[in-house]
Amino acid sequence: MLIYALTKRKVPAGGLPHDIKALVLNVSTVRFISKYLETGMPLIRRRVTLDGSALAIQCNVNVPMGALIPDVIQLAGGLAEEPAKVIMGGSMMGVALDRIDLGIIKMNNAILALEKKEARIPRESQCIRCGRCVTSCPMELLPTTLDNLTRSRDIEGLAVHHVNDCIECGCCTYVCPAKRHLVQSLRTGKALLRMENDKKRRKAEMDATQEAAAKARAASPSSKTGSKQEATDA
Ligand code: SF4
Ligand code: SF4
Numbered sequence: 001m002l003i004y005a006l007t008k009r010k011v012p013a014g015g016l017p018h019d020i021k022a023l024v025l026n027v028s029t030v031r032f033i034s035k036y037l038e039t040g041m042p043l044i045r046r047r048v049t050l051d052g053s054a055l056a057i058q059c060n061v062n063v064p065m066g067a068l069i070p071d072v073i074q075l076a077g078g079l080a081e082e083p084a085k086v087i088m089g090g091s092m093m094g095v096a097l098d099r100i101d102l103g104i105i106k107m108n109n110a111i112l113a114l115e116k117k118e119a120r121i122p123r124e125s126q127c128i129r130c131g132r133c134v135t136s137c138p139m140e141l142l143p144t145t146l147d148n149l150t151r152s153r154d155i156e157g158l159a160v161h162h163v164n165d166c167i168e169c170g171c172c173t174y175v176c177p178a179k180r181h182l183v184q185s186l187r188t189g190k191a192l193l194r195m196e197n198d199k200k201r202r203k204a205e206m207d208a209t210q211e212a213a214a215k216a217r218a219a220s221p222s223s224k225t226g227s228k229q230e231a232t233d234a
Contacts, residue, residue: 054083054113085119092170122179133172143172150189
């Protein structure tokens with residue numbers, strides 16, 4: 001999205017920004033590179049945003065890598081109440097944690113601690129075909145079609161409709177009036193396609209190994225001697 005907004009260049013389907021000679025770095029990374037070039041100091045600290053209604057204070061903190069999440073929360077003022085869900089990352093693309101005794105790593109930019117009401121997962125209802133998910137998708141995908149293809153395990157259809165181009169931004173889920181769990185479904189769709197591709201790759205590798213072994217057997221001197229012997233005996 002940023003690349004297109006700034007340069008009007010589009011990353012090709014299945015490609016990466018460097019395919020169109022672009023590189024996207026966040027502010028923290030750029031600051032780190034500048035500091036590293038000046039001092040040679042590797043990345044040992046990370047700026048982390050702490051947010052969510054379960055926290056006593058919402059703020060940014062600068063903590064050493066490896067600091068445990070409960071310690072970081074405590075440093076920022078502790079909990080206002082027991083969180084119903086803790087998310088590592090932002091509200092759109094973050095991942096819910098099943099345990100929080102984990103250390104901060106270089107990818108962590110936010111920790112969200114949500115109280116019960118905020119953490120509630122809305123119940124899905126039927127798609128009313130309003131098209132809001134389609135118009136909101138920055139990758140020009142058809143989220144509702146991809147959702148249906150995932151639910152029906154149509155892996156070929158998922159590939160045809162470019163499920164791998166989904167950047168999991170969550171816009172489609174956010175705007176959906178029927179509260180469809182679109183981004184979650186699309187993540188599953190991408191995983192299904194990945195498993196299928198892995199299966200095909202493993203099969204191709206196995207076939208190639210068997211073919212090479214068969215060729216080696218046919219070309220080996222013992223197999224030729226055996227053939228000559230068989231001819232003499234005949
Ligand atoms: S936004 Fe929701 S209800 Fe509207 S078309 Fe998409 S999935 Fe269906
Ligand atoms: S999560 Fe994927 S499908 Fe949904 S709006 Fe973002 S890029 Fe499009």
